[in-house]
Amino acid sequence: MKTTAVIIDDEEGARESLANILTSYVPNVEILGKAASASAGYKLINEVKPQLIFLDVEMPNENAFDLIDKFDSVDFEIIFVTAYDHYAIQAIKSSALDYLLKPIDIDDLQSAVDKVGCKMNQPQKDEQFELLLESVNSDKPLKKIAIPESDGLMFVDVNDIIRCESDGNYTIIYLKNDKRIVSSKTLGDYDEILKNNEFFRTHRSHLINLKEIHKFVKSDGGYILMSDKSEVEISRRKKQDFLSRLAEF
């Protein structure tokens, strides 16, 4: 069973080369059509009802997010395609969505399509896109993030996160109410996603929510007592930064 897809990109070269690469290297994708703008893409999607959309982020007039906004409910997957747009990538990452960079790398494309196949029937798409639009349309720190877990996505209020701790390539996220989530992203990823929020990397294994600090204990080289009574190490190198961050906080 092939995955049905459409390509929406304002540049003809990009559309054609993606189509060619898909045809040559990702044979389990069937391209139902191509569109050169968001509005044309909207029509096309409603017409052919694809399972997957390759969507260029930056397009004249209406961009990718304007297009998504037109749908009340989303019943397709999107792989974003962008040449160089950090701001959008940040939002896409925080919503746990997929993206490809131009020029398209064959291996990246294959793994992205594979991933989409895995989560095709995941039920929380609407929530995920809602989160994406929210974080794209506001310059304020993120309110919510989507955290990929072993069995799906978890939407978490950023204010509910007390701290994140790395565990190899996984990250344990400690929430209020003593809940915890084990995420398949690294602590570095969360450091990146939450860089505009009031979070601070105190240590190679710790990222903490500054709002949830109970107190900073200076003895024994210093450690931080969080609101859930957990103690968090702070590395020597970070102490100065931490204190000045606290001062402005």
Added chain:
Amino acid sequence: MKVRILITLTSFIWCISFAQQPLFEQLTIENGLGSNNVYDIDITRNGEVWLTTDNHLCAFRGLGFSTYEVNDSSLTGLFLDAKGMIWVYSSNGNIYDFDGIRLKKVSTEATDILQSSLTNQIVFESKNTFWASTIIKGQLIKIENLNPTKIELPGESGYFVKELKNGDYITGTGINPETSNQLHVLFQDETVQIPLTQKGVGTKSSFLVLNDGTFLFSKDFELIHFDKNHVLNRVFVEKNITSLFQDSKEQIWIGLYNGGVICYPDETISSKNMITYLGANSITSIIEDYSNNIWVGTLNNGVFYLPEQQIVKYSAPQLFSDTSSKIEQTLGIKTLGSSNTASVSDLRIISTRSTIYDSIPPTIYINNLRIMNRDTIIQLNYVLPYNLNFLNINYIGFSYKNPENIQYKYRMIGIDKNWTYTNNNSVQYTTLPPGEYEFLVSSMNKNGIWSESNAKLKFEITPPYWKTWWFIFTMLASFFLISGAILFLWIRNIKEKQHAKSEIDKKIASAELQALRAQMNPHFMFNTVSSIQHYITTNETESALRYLSKFSKLMRRILDNSKTATITIKNEVQTLDLYLSLESLRFKNKLMYVIDIDKSIDQNYDEIPAMLVQPYVENAILHGINHKEGVGTINVSITRENEFIKCIISDDGVGRKRSVEINKSKNKKHKSAGMSITRERLNILNEAQKNETNIVINDLVDKSGNPAGTKIEIYILTEN
């Protein structure tokens, strides 16, 4: 009969309330008194005790008080006339008579005069005659059957006027400051002037005729006992005197303001012969009832009652006969018991005769000075260190006529603002602060004649050395000097540091820019693009695509990494991997590479400056592997060594020497910009953190000693 009832009742109260022999019983508002401010007390012949409180007339009939309210809150005095009528007067000039049920305001020409002209008066009465005195010009007003007559007194009468008896008057002057501290006693046949210690108008004064016919006069703290010819005695007490009274046992009672009651048990008025009662109460009036019980009115604390048997000295009871001993308010007048009042024309003024005085001034000596409780020899001047500042001064005055009646005043100039009056002949000064002082003491005989000169002592208490001006100045100066110097050095140090830091920052920034340029090495870029071109022309689409995507990923990374000062080792390694894989595409089958990261490195966390290692790798390829025949291998390993991250880039190429030779032979001028930039950056970074070895270059040799490549070690300082 009624007297007996009162005695029984009061004794009853006494027995209930006070089992443990206290002296006084207190009756207050809780016993039904109108207010705790009692201004006057009088006793009727049937034993009722009448009192005025603020706006009540109160009667004590044994069990409790009956109160009669009047709309006048300044009732000050009451008087029982010969018919038993009760008259009440208030300080604002109103007179009330009491008909047994209520107080009625008396409104006549007399009260009009009192209300308009007497600013601070007391009205007294003898039968149906009132006497009132004003404080203005000492006017005396006689009010007979409620008809006023103004009586002009001769001479300069002062701020209080009283009729004594049969046309004898006592006045004090208050107009002329020169003579305002004189007491004038105007007898019918002569005038006596008695000097007063304190000047002043409007202060409290009281007057009493004692049972033996002598007079007692008080003003402020001064008590003068005199008769028609002599000043018999003069005493200073601790507080201002408010009232005087002599009871039927000849005991003299002195009421004080804030000082309770002094009782002189016999007629000798002296500090050795006295008993004090009632602590610090403010006394308004003292009176004795027909059962010889003493009643004392106070401000704030109601009335105190001293049962007869408690009085210290017992003598045969006498009938209480002299109403003149009733106590009055300030600036009052009163009449004596006699109803005969003399007309003014009977008064004659006779000039004062010095013969009635002890006119010889007493002498005064300082007879002992003790410093820190040790006797010293009397000198005129003392210079004492700060810790010998506890002084006891004894002085003595000699009066030939009345050696027992000497009073003193003393003053320590430098600490006392005013003279202190006392009958004590010693004074103590404790912990005098450093400074200059002069002690003056003078004595006065009973007639108020002060010694002609004061006895003096001069003291200088020197400050401790740490309080002297030169010490404080030196300390302050050195303090400011030292702290100024510290501040100056500190600021200079900070400035230097800031300067140095900004220099380093500048250098780092420019080195980073150069590093970026070096990585965007045109040689490498265009060679890569040309390789892609090659794949396109030979229709190797997939290779072209892979090559292209790697190239774009590398460019993206270089751009991204140029934005931050440091990147994670993972990032650096991935960038290096992209670079090496591009180069290995170029040098088909000629370049192999291994990147090895030690476990001691946390790739996701440990950071190093971006693009630091790449130039050495590039150099190894261009000069080591490029010239080698066959496959060359580049080894990149990253390990931790203490606080340093150590990068080893080794190749198995031709070695440095050979490379230089080859380049020479090819007449190639190669300038390794990238490496020198890295060296410079490391110097800046590590120097800022005090390190010496940054880059170590080893030429490798094989077993037979031939060059076998180059090994470069880069040390980057980080914190663990």
